[in-house]
Amino acid sequence: MKSIKVRLELNNEKRSLAAQHAGTARYAYNWGLAKSQKAHQAGLKRPTAVDLHKEWVVFKHTEATWAQSVSKCAPQEAFRHLNNAYQRAFQMEHVRLPKFKKKGQKDSFYLEGSIHLKGNRIKLPKFGWVQCSEMLPQGVVVKNVTVSRQAQHWFVSFKIPYSKTLQKAANQSIIGVDLGIKTLATLSDGQTVAHQRPYRQQKRKLRLAQRQASKKYIRGKSDQNQSQNYKKAQAQVAKIHYKIACVRKDALHQVTTRLAKNHSEVVIEDLNVKGMSRNHKLASAILDGGFYEFRRQLTYKCGWYGSKLTVVDRFYPSSKTCSGCQKVQKELSLKERTYCCEHCGLEIDRDLNAAINLRNQAVSYTASACGVFKPPNDSLVRDTLKQETDCKIENVQDCVSSV
Numbered sequence: 531m532k533s534i535k536v537r538l539e540l541n542n543e544k545r546s547l548a549a550q551h552a553g554t555a556r557y558a559y560n561w562g563l564a565k566s567q568k569a570h571q572a573g574l575k576r577p578t579a580v581d582l583h584k585e586w587v588v589f590k591h592t593e594a595t596w597a598q599s600v601s602k603c604a605p606q607e608a609f610r611h612l613n614n615a616y617q618r619a620f621q622m623e624h625v626r627l628p629k630f631k632k633k634g635q636k637d638s639f640y641l642e643g644s645i646h647l648k649g650n651r652i653k654l655p656k657f658g659w660v661q662c663s664e665m666l667p668q669g670v671v672v673k674n675v676t677v678s679r680q681a682q683h684w685f686v687s688f689k690i691p692y693s694k695t696l697q698k699a700a701n702q703s704i705i706g707v708d709l710g711i712k713t714l715a716t717l718s719d720g721q722t723v724a725h726q727r728p729y730r731q732q733k734r735k736l737r738l739a740q741r742q743a744s745k746k747y748i749r750g751k752s753d754q755n756q757s758q759n760y761k762k763a764q765a766q767v768a769k770i771h772y773k774i775a776c777v778r779k780d781a782l783h784q785v786t787t788r789l790a791k792n793h794s795e796v797v798i799e800d801l802n803v804k805g806m807s808r809n810h811k812l813a814s815a816i817l818d819g820g821f822y823e824f825r826r827q828l829t830y831k832c833g834w835y836g837s838k839l840t841v842v843d844r845f846y847p848s849s850k851t852c853s854g855c856q857k858v859q860k861e862l863s864l865k866e867r868t869y870c871c872e873h874c875g876l877e878i879d880r881d882l883n884a885a886i887n888l889r890n891q892a893v894s895y896t897a898s899a900c901g902v903f904k905p906p907n908d909s910l911v912r913d914t915l916k917q918e919t920d921c922k923i924e925n926v927q928d929c930v931s932s933v
């Protein structure tokens with residue numbers, strides 16, 4: 531299945547209806563959570579999603595009459611979410627018990643039933659026809675959607691089936707991709723993709739907006755009771771965050787689509803992003819680049835296009851190996867931007883060298899068309915692999931030097 535997420539163009543009336551739905555979903559979640567906690571404390575069985583919904587129907591007709599104008603799907607799905615959250619917490623050790631939801635944080639709700647798509651419009655239960663920001667897929671059946679808010683915008687997301695593999699470009703080749711701090715991606719064919727650093731670009735604006743908001747914040751008052759001016763300033767902060775996220779996502783989508791569509795096999799490195807992020811100087815550079823997101827997108831897009839994604843072991847010394855003669859250099863600091871091989875005299879851009887090495891690790895790699903690059907010597911690779919694994923990475927700097 532393929533996920534689609536499109537912005538909704540809501541008028542004021544539908545905008546408040548959306549807010550009402552999200553509010554009801556949140557209220558129901560918290561209402562169910564309070565009941566579950568009570569049952570838990572009393573040593574009773576936790577109410578299931580079905581139990582909660584039955585109670586909710588009674589509650590809705592007696593006390594919470596304001597919830598009657600909202601689709602029943604919204605609270606129903608909230609109870610299912612709550613149930614899942616509990617189950618995850620019980621099954622997995624590192625997952626905590628569900629917490630109460632706050633207004634404005636991840637506002638969303640669920641709808642199902644009669645949903646139709648036509649051109650750039652979508653028909654939703656309770657909402658009727660709603661304009662979208664772009665064309666929607668045609669001839670597909672959508673059974674349910676999630677509507678969520680990001681900054682000032684509302685989005686609709688749903689899943690559609692996709693034909694097993696999408697049309698690929700004609701000339702397919704194997705490509706190695708080296709992700710870095712200087713350039714987002716260096717490809718083994720010599721092309722590079724520059725970093726978009728939206729956070730860095732927007733940092734000043736963001737700080738200013740945050741300062742404005744904090745000036746207007748009145749202590750001792752709850753978030754809901756803050757002034758209109760504070761809420762406006764807060765919306766401005768959210769708008770900048772949203773812009774940053776959009777720029778980042780768009781840049782990554784472009785490069786990951788290009789890679790998955792144009793290459794039969796894409797080879798990347800298994801980066802220890804967590805380890806690297808511990809180093810403060812590099813942390814923002816790396817997280818800004820969205821390495822995790824890069825791999826996530828590449829994974830599902832390679833699925834769409836039927837390309838192979840090979841992830842090379844983290845301990846493979848892609849930066850320290852010479853792409854010409856396969857000898858491994860012992861020392862290579864992050865500052866050295868050019869790789870100079872002492873053995874064969876090769877001088878090559880550091881990132882390109884790593885990208886070529888990664889490409890040579892491709893599973894389906896046999897011989898290159900131009901004959902310049904030799905296939906990897908298996909025993910040599912195994913040796914270096916072992917070497918690197920033996921001398922465990924002790925500090926972050928080491929880890930980074932293999933980027």
Ligand SMILES: [Zn+2]
Pocket residue numbers: 852853854855856857871872873874875876
């Ligand atoms: Zn060499």
